[in-house]
Amino acid sequence: MRSGSLAWPLLLAATACGGGLQPEPICGASLIGVCGTIRFRGTIPDSTDNVFVAAYASFPLTCTELIANRQPFIPGSVSYTDSVADYSVALQPRTYAWVLAVWKKVGTLTLTPADTALLRVAGYYRNPADSTQPGVVTVPDGSAASDIDFRVEFDSLRPATDFVTCTAR
Amino acid sequence: MHRALATLVCIGASIAPLGWVAAQGVLRGTVRSASGTSISGAMVGIAGSTLYTQTDGDGRYRLSAVPSGEIRLRAAAIGYSPAATVVTLAGGDSATADFTLEPSPLELTPVDVVSTKLPQFGDHPATSVAQVSPDEIDRRAVNTIDEAVDKEPGIQFLNGQINIRGSTGYVQGLNSRVLFLVDGVPMNQGDRGGINWDLVPVDHIERADILKGAGSSLYGSAALGGVVNVTTRDVPAGLHARVRLTGGIFTDPPHPVWGFRDKPGLQGGGDGMISYGTEIFGASVTGGARHSDGYREHDSQNHWQMAAKSRWQTSPKTRVDVSGAWADDRYDTPLSWCTQGECDDMGQAYQPFKVDTGGRAPWTHSRKGYVAAQARTVVSERFAWHARASWFRTDFFDQRRDTSEFGISNRFGAEVRVEAHPDSTRSVLVGGEATFSDVTSDVFQNHSQSEYSAYAEVEQPLSRLARGSARLKAGARIDFLAVDGGSLTAVVSPRLGGSFPVGSHGAAVRASVGRGFRAPSLAERFVDLVAPEFGLRVVPNPGLRPETAWSFELGGRSAPSLGIMRVDGALFWTEARDLIEPTLIVTPGGPVIQLQNVAEARIAGVDATLLAAIDRLTTSLSYTYLHTQRRVPGSANAPLAYRPGHQVKLSADYSLGRANLGADFRHASRPERIELEGFVDPRRVPMNVLDLRAQWTRGPLELRLLLANALNYVYNLVPQTLAPVRTTTLTAVWSH
Numbered sequence: 001m002r003s004g005s006l007a008w009p010l011l012l013a014a015t016a017c018g019g020g021l022q023p024e025p026i027c028g029a030s031l032i033g034v035c036g037t038i039r040f041r042g043t044i045p046d047s048t049d050n051v052f053v054a055a056y057a058s059f060p061l062t063c064t065e066l067i068a069n070r071q072p073f074i075p076g077s078v079s080y081t082d083s084v085a086d087y088s089v090a091l092q093p094r095t096y097a098w099v100l101a102v103w104k105k106v107g108t109l110t111l112t113p114a115d116t117a118l119l120r121v122a123g124y125y126r127n128p129a130d131s132t133q134p135g136v137v138t139v140p141d142g143s144a145a146s147d148i149d150f151r152v153e154f155d156s157l158r159p160a161t162d163f164v165t166c167t168a169r
Numbered sequence: 170m171h172r173a174l175a176t177l178v179c180i181g182a183s184i185a186p187l188g189w190v191a192a193q194g195v196l197r198g199t200v201r202s203a204s205g206t207s208i209s210g211a212m213v214g215i216a217g218s219t220l221y222t223q224t225d226g227d228g229r230y231r232l233s234a235v236p237s238g239e240i241r242l243r244a245a246a247i248g249y250s251p252a253a254t255v256v257t258l259a260g261g262d263s264a265t266a267d268f269t270l271e272p273s274p275l276e277l278t279p280v281d282v283v284s285t286k287l288p289q290f291g292d293h294p295a296t297s298v299a300q301v302s303p304d305e306i307d308r309r310a311v312n313t314i315d316e317a318v319d320k321e322p323g324i325q326f327l328n329g330q331i332n333i334r335g336s337t338g339y340v341q342g343l344n345s346r347v348l349f350l351v352d353g354v355p356m357n358q359g360d361r362g363g364i365n366w367d368l369v370p371v372d373h374i375e376r377a378d379i380l381k382g383a384g385s386s387l388y389g390s391a392a393l394g395g396v397v398n399v400t401t402r403d404v405p406a407g408l409h410a411r412v413r414l415t416g417g418i419f420t421d422p423p424h425p426v427w428g429f430r431d432k433p434g435l436q437g438g439g440d441g442m443i444s445y446g447t448e449i450f451g452a453s454v455t456g457g458a459r460h461s462d463g464y465r466e467h468d469s470q471n472h473w474q475m476a477a478k479s480r481w482q483t484s485p486k487t488r489v490d491v492s493g494a495w496a497d498d499r500y501d502t503p504l505s506w507c508t509q510g511e512c513d514d515m516g517q518a519y520q521p522f523k524v525d526t527g528g529r530a531p532w533t534h535s536r537k538g539y540v541a542a543q544a545r546t547v548v549s550e551r552f553a554w555h556a557r558a559s560w561f562r563t564d565f566f567d568q569r570r571d572t573s574e575f576g577i578s579n580r581f582g583a584e585v586r587v588e589a590h591p592d593s594t595r596s597v598l599v600g601g602e603a604t605f606s607d608v609t610s611d612v613f614q615n616h617s618q619s620e621y622s623a624y625a626e627v628e629q630p631l632s633r634l635a636r637g638s639a640r641l642k643a644g645a646r647i648d649f650l651a652v653d654g655g656s657l658t659a660v661v662s663p664r665l666g667g668s669f670p671v672g673s674h675g676a677a678v679r680a681s682v683g684r685g686f687r688a689p690s691l692a693e694r695f696v697d698l699v700a701p702e703f704g705l706r707v708v709p710n711p712g713l714r715p716e717t718a719w720s721f722e723l724g725g726r727s728a729p730s731l732g733i734m735r736v737d738g739a740l741f742w743t744e745a746r747d748l749i750e751p752t753l754i755v756t757p758g759g760p761v762i763q764l765q766n767v768a769e770a771r772i773a774g775v776d777a778t779l780l781a782a783i784d785r786l787t788t789s790l791s792y793t794y795l796h797t798q799r800r801v802p803g804s805a806n807a808p809l810a811y812r813p814g815h816q817v818k819l820s821a822d823y824s825l826g827r828a829n830l831g832a833d834f835r836h837a838s839r840p841e842r843i844e845l846e847g848f849v850d851p852r853r854v855p856m857n858v859l860d861l862r863a864q865w866t867r868g869p870l871e872l873r874l875l876l877a878n879a880l881n882y883v884y885n886l887v888p889q890t891l892a893p894v895r896t897t898t899l900t901a902v903w904s905h
Contacts, residue, residue: 019855021883021891023424024518026509031518050510068760074705074849077510077525088509088518090851108571111705111760 026086027146034099034137035088036148038123040080042155049106050077051122051152053089055096059134063113063166073111075102080152093141098134100124101152116166120157125150192237192260193485197448198267199228200244208270209402210303210375211246212280216290217593219553223375225405231448233485236550237262243290244268245280247302247376251290274782275735277726283378283398285626285642286353286387286598287588293677295642295666296382296722297739297776299324303376308822308831308864310873310900312415312438312459314374314399315366320833322791322818323381323776327811327886329366333381334741335772335795336394338811339844339887341700343764344690344749346394346716348384352401352492354541354559357391359580359606360613362690364397365537365563369494372413372440373455373476375400381776382741383685383720386644386664389602389622393685393718393745401492404444404451404480410905413440413457417898419464422522423881426515429522434462436898438472452479463501464894466523470500487546495538502531502567505889508850519850521883521891531570537563554587574698576610578691595629598644608691612698616691622648631667639669642681650688650715660686660715674728679739682721689713693749693764700762707751707762714766718745738777745770748799751844762845769800770809788821810844811887813837813856829864837886849888856892857882873900 027035034055052075060066071091078101079085103122109115125148127135137145160166200211207228214221214232224230224246237260245251249270256266273279284294299321301314311317315326325332327339337346342363349356349364357364377399384392419434438459445452455476463469476494483489503524507514511525541559548554561580567573586600600623607617626644645663664683671677695709724739747766754763778791793816797809808814815838822831837856843849861876874897881895 019857019882019884021521021852021854021885023426026514026516026518028518052510068755073760076508079510079514085510086516108699 026088027144028088029143031088031090031144032093032142033089033091033139034096034145034148035086036125036146036150037084038078038080038087038101038149039084039151040082041151041153044080044154045103045105045157047105048080049104049118051080052077052102052104053087054100054102055089055091055137056098057094057096059097060164062164063116063160066160066164067111067113067115071096088144091139093139095136095138097136098124099137099148099150100134101150103152103154103157113166116160120159121163122154122157123150123152193234194237194258194260195263195485196232196235196240196242196256196258196266197263198230198265200224200230200246200268200270201228202249203269203271208246208249209405210400211244211249211268211270212282212288212290213242213244213268214288214290215240215550216243217596218550218590219547219588220550221288223400223403225403225446225451226409226444227405227407229406233482234547242266244270245290246270247279247300248276248304249273249279250276251279274787275729275733275780277735277737277780281378282353282400283350283380283384283396285596285628286586286600287596292638292640293668293670293679293726295640295668295679295681296380296384296683297323297679297724297737297741299379299381301377301379306371306374306376307871307873307902308829308862309833309860310415310862310864310875310898311371313367314369314371314377318377318379318397320818320820320835321379322778322789323793323816324379325813325816325837325886328890329364331364331397332812333379333395334774334776334793335797335809335812336743338809340751343692343696344687345391346687348388348390348392348396350388350396350398351494351539352490352541352543353398354539354543354557355388355391355580355582355604356539356561357580358537358563358578358690359561360563360576360578360608360610360690361692362391362687365496365535367472367474367496367498368537368539369399369401370440370455370457370474370476372411372442372457373401373478373494375402381739382681382722383662383664383683383718383743385662385685386646386683387598387624387626389624389646389648389662390620390650390660390686390688390715393687393716401476401478402453404446404453404478406446406448406451408905409442409444409453411440411442411902413900413902415439415459415898415900417875417896419462420881420895420897422894423883426517427520427522429466429520434464434468436461436896440474446480449482450480453477463503464522464896465503465506465891467501467503470498472500473497486548487544489542489544491540491542493538493540496536498533498535500533500535502533503890504531505850506885506891508889519852521885532568534566535564537561551590552587554585556583556585558583572699574610574612576608576613576692578606578608578610581605595627597625597627599623599625606691608695613692613695614697616653616695618688618691619651619654620648620688622646626664631669639667641665641667648686648688652691652694652711658715660688660717662686671725672728675735676726676728678723678725680723682719684717684719686715686717688715689749689764696764705753705760705762707764710763710765713749713764714747716745716747716749716766718743733783734779734781736777736779738775740775741773743770743772745772753845767801771796771798771800772809772812773797785824786821788819791818792816808841810842811840813840827866831862831864833860833862834858843888851888852885853888854884856884856886858884858892869904871902871904873902874898875900 250273380396416437440457442455478492507520507523539561543557584602624646631639666681726737748768817836819834
């Protein structure tokens with residue numbers, strides 16, 4: 001009886017002290033990954049399914065690497081209907097050679113090289129010192145790499161073959 | 170034990186001595202509480218014999234074919250102290266024995282029908298048993314029985330999947346390591362092996378008994394992690410009716426940035442039951458419907474149900490029960506919550522009350538029903554047989570955004586068992602069971618599975634080893650499994666257990682060791698689809714083997730201390746092999762998920778409950794500690810997924826005459842590991858849920874108020890699936 005009486009206030013206090021899911025801004029303090037802003041240009045194609053952000057630890061050389069080495073393997077989406085959108089991607093702490101936005105056409109991904117038929121490179125984070133090259137991003141332990149901003153050009157979506165070789169290596 | 174088996178054979182050979190047949194009578198009476206309230210579902214019988222029955226809704230019982238002479242009759246009900254009386258019965262005559270049971274919140278398992286398939290009057294089960302009484306079902310104002318079972322110690326529900334001491338985890342509804350019985354009839358789905366908790370209307374349910382340990386030695390597949398047996402209400406004599414109306418409101422999200430609708434969500438429904446019975450025959454019909462707007466976006470549900478039950482005393486020795494139920498659900502399927510960009514994310518990394526745009530369209534239409542017939546013949550006070558046959562059908566249609574899925578499955582079952590009591594202290598149970606399941610589906614294809622089994626269990630006192638009523642129980646079952654008519658796989662499940670009273674005040678020690686197994690479901694073997702949660706294809710694995718596990722338990726309960734408190738606790742340990750888990754494999758065509766026998770696992774822990782009662786207040790405090798370890802060749806050892814290490818449950822009820830106030834608190838720590846981490850949103854938090862309730866009764870009218878998740882604690886138990894928010898529900902019940 002006494003145990004029960006004491007346990008109630010203790011447990012209620014524990015409950016009241018929080019825990020539970022809380023609102024989390026896209027570039028919130030708990031994020032471990034990258035975040036920033038994407039600016040959208042051009043006309044959104046009618047066949048658009050979504051736009052997502054992915055990262056590669058090393059630049060992919062083949063279509064197989066393009067699909068298999070993508071992080072996160074199952075990407076989320078970025079809101080693309082406004083001209084500017086915040087985004088974040090949870091990633092393991094390490095250095096990434098290529099952080100890009102991918103446009104996806106309507107259709108089901110199979111997570112095989114055949115997916116390249118549905119995907120286009122829509123834009124990528126560029127090296128501040130040489131904007132013709134991809135920028136390297138380092139995700140620190142326990143926090144996020146912020147201000148990883150770049151632009152998506154709906155009018156110049158580029159196939160994967162512009163960047164990698166789509167034959168078995 | 171040899172003597173018992175020999176006696177069984179002898180008794181079977183001379184089934185009914187003529188002299189016994191000639192000198193029989195009828196015993197009838199009522200079981201009531203000290204306040205005069207009738208107690209339904211109380212067990213009444215002659216301990217150590219085949220003569221037992223349950224009271225109906227009016228607390229009445231009738232035992233026919235009782236041998237003449239001095240009869241020691243016992244009565245027991247959950248929440249009351251057992252009672253016994255001696256009645257003198259003349260052959261061809263009838264006698265009345267009325268019982269008045271004293272309320273006793275400290276009474277633990279005064280009657281139990283799940284641990285041995287035979288009623289146990291105040292005996293101590295060899296494995297832990299939890300019980301949900303009729304009062305608890307009423308007080309908790311639940312809509313489905315799982316909401317009441319969820320409050321029991323050591324039990325946690327993850328998105329509808331039951332975990333008894335961490336048995337199942339969460340496997341997307343593709344199996345269950347817990348067997349679900351309705352009046353002793355197995356009701357796990359024929360295709361997926363899962364459980365439809367809304368199959369039987371809650372108003373049709375008398376109580377639930379939960380075996381917290383391997384039960385395969387009696388129940389076979391799926392009883393690897395435990396058994397839940399739901400007992401439906403018996404049909405009382407006379408004309409009875411009951412109407413239940415319920416209405417409720419869901420609280421808005423606690424943070425405006427999570428808002429998703431302008432008006433609050435509502436839920437409501439109604440049930441009606443009518444029954445008529447005589448001493449010989451009785452039948453009841455229940456029907457009802459409910460609607461819920463849901464507490465999330467795209468979460469509405471419509472549910473219709475019907476259930477019927479009949480009993481027929483075809484002769485003084487034989488009773489036949491036929492029952493059935495049908496439920497139809499049409500509900501939106503909020504597959505996963507919205508993460509940034511998948512909806513109007515309001516600048517948030519995730520929106521737990523909203524669904525992603527891919528999940529907005531899906532809905533499911535699920536229909537399920539069963540019909541079961543059971544017959545029990547008491548050949549003599551020492552010998553009885555029991556037979557049953559059942560058909561359980563499920564039919565679902567899932568509409569996804571780009572595709573659809575359907576599955577129709579049947580599960581046919583039959584069982585025959587004989588029960589012998591060589592003397593009043595020993596019992597022998599021998600039975601055989603056959604199950605045939607089939608599925609027709611575009612995601613599981615067309616397949617079938619057969620299971621044939623035989624089992625036996627012997628129980629007898631250990632008079633030479635221990636004083637008092639120490640008892641030893643030993644049994645084994647062999648199951649033969651065949652898929653699509655192929656070769657048979659045999660699985661043997663032995664069990665040995667005992668209970669040992671300590672002193673004369675109700676303290677006891679129990680111990681058991683047993684082997685359990687679970688046959689892979691047809692869905693696990695043959696599933697072939699793209700999992701919408703991951704976007705990955707799940708491919709079939711017809712070669713899956715049964716999971717097996719050895720389970721050990723050492724437990725005990727104290728005698729009541731100072732007359733106000735009592736402790737029950739158990740140490741449990743399970744070593745499992747060939748556990749089936751979703752595994753990511755890389756094929757030439759890309760990565761896919763396949764269910765494989767990959768893991769060995771250990772689940773060990775402590776499950777302890779402190780009961781306390783003083784005057785009008787009763788409380789219980791329980792704590793469950795789980796240590797799990799998953800061992801997979803080539804991988805580092807890790808905890809099993811979805812098993813919180815610590816669970817605390819606290820309940821309190823305060824009685825105020827016609828009114829009752831109560832509260833339930835549940836805590837579960839954050840699971841250390843989830844399946845396929847990296848492919849799903851990993852956000853997960855501890856669970857801290859407080860329910861407040863009130864009940865008021867006057868005459869035939871009863872009002873129940875439930876404030877579930879009163880603190881509006883926002884949490885999830887599985888990835889990207891929000892658990893219910895604060896919900897206020899008012900229920901009115903009128904009984905005639």
